[in-house]
Amino acid sequence: MEVQEVEIPKCEPGDVLIKVAYAGICGTDLHAYKGEYSRTKFPVVLGHELSGVITAVGEGVTKFKVGDRVTCESTYKPCGTCRYCKKKEYNLCGHRIGIGTNKDGAFEEYMTMQEDRVWKLPDNVSLRSAAISEPLACATHSVMEIGNVQAGETVVVFGAGAIGLMVAQVAVAVGATVILAGLTIDEPRFGIAKEMGVQRCVDQMKEDLVEVVMSMTDGGADVAVECSGAVPAFAKAFDVLHKGGRIIQMGLFKGDSIPMPWEKVVQNEISILGSRSQKPSSWQKAMDLFASGKIVPEKAVTMEVPVEEWKEAFDTPPSGKKFIKFDDFGE
Ligand SMILES: [Zn+2]
Numbered sequence: 001m002e003v004q005e006v007e008i009p010k011c012e013p014g015d016v017l018i019k020v021a022y023a024g025i026c027g028t029d030l031h032a033y034k035g036e037y038s039r040t041k042f043p044v045v046l047g048h049e050l051s052g053v054i055t056a057v058g059e060g061v062t063k064f065k066v067g068d069r070v071t072c073e074s075t076y077k078p079c080g081t082c083r084y085c086k087k088k089e090y091n092l093c094g095h096r097i098g099i100g101t102n103k104d105g106a107f108e109e110y111m112t113m114q115e116d117r118v119w120k121l122p123d124n125v126s127l128r129s130a131a132i133s134e135p136l137a138c139a140t141h142s143v144m145e146i147g148n149v150q151a152g153e154t155v156v157v158f159g160a161g162a163i164g165l166m167v168a169q170v171a172v173a174v175g176a177t178v179i180l181a182g183l184t185i186d187e188p189r190f191g192i193a194k195e196m197g198v199q200r201c202v203d204q205m206k207e208d209l210v211e212v213v214m215s216m217t218d219g220g221a222d223v224a225v226e227c228s229g230a231v232p233a234f235a236k237a238f239d240v241l242h243k244g245g246r247i248i249q250m251g252l253f254k255g256d257s258i259p260m261p262w263e264k265v266v267q268n269e270i271s272i273l274g275s276r277s278q279k280p281s282s283w284q285k286a287m288d289l290f291a292s293g294k295i296v297p298e299k300a301v302t303m304e305v306p307v308e309e310w311k312e313a314f315d316t317p318p319s320g321k322k323f324i325k326f327d328d329f330g331e
Pocket residue numbers: 026027028048049134135
């Protein structure tokens with residue numbers, strides 16, 4: 001992987017040209033860098049979390065004009081014909097063209113995107129915050145669309161990384177009581193979580209999570225969101241829920257198969273729900289939360305480097321969210 005000078009990409013009909021301001025480094029980018037992500041089709045520019053300003057519009061573009069501050073979905077073009085695309089569930093389309101995987105993505109100065117997959121930023125949202133729109137949309141998908149989390153419910157979030165923090169923030173925003181479960185290395189992020197309104201953070205190496213949850217609830221939490229992909233966390237999720245509770249699985253496990261406590265699934269009527277990526281309706285919810293001022297994803301930014309120093313960011317052990325910075329646009 002290296003920094004290269006390339007031509008400014010041309011707008012196809014329906015495309016806008018975005019001058020990237022900030023791009024977030026996702027776990028997927030780190031896996032691609034290490035050659036562990038099979039969906040990446042090289043050569044390609046990585047990155048799918050970004051904010052920027054439109055500098056040109058292609059033929060037929062009606063929704064945007066030069067100067068608009070935007071962010072965009074990670075799907076450049078869905079197939080448009082499969083059963084999922086018909087319902088705008090582009091996250092499930094098996095033939096989608098995604099940025100940073102099979103189309104040049106966000107770690108470049110200029111990037112093209114189909115106007116239908118671009119979102120105009122609310123005025124109160126900084127470009128720096130907006131670069132985390134994609135993980136935020138993953139969180140609205142999981143918490144609001146898959147989990148249907150309601151005000152007054154208690155949610156246990158496993159994993160204090162970028163996704164875990166976004167999930168916690170969205171759950172707080174919908175009025176849930178949130179307990180964030182992590183390890184001692186997550187200590188600095190517990191501080192961020194508390195600023196975001198998370199009621200309780202639990203260092204599982206020092207405290208018994210189940211005891212904490214039981215002391216705060218009537219027989220257990222309503223929802224557990226597993227964002228770490230760690231098998232022990234998944235196993236623990238069954239013990240923090242009351243009967244009839246639901247587990248939302250977002251983290252990816254390393255192996256193909258993991259132990260499943262079927263006895264608890266059946267006897268306690270636990271629902272296990274998968275949540276993958278985000279779709280247009282999740283983006284609408286993310287933008288609405290942004291506009292409401294209830295979400296400040298910027299708090300999850302832990303590092304910012306110019307694009308020339310990408311290697312420093314990629315080689316630093318993951319700790320929350322990292323940014324590659326392109327241009328500050330005066331912010
Ligand atoms: Zn991502």
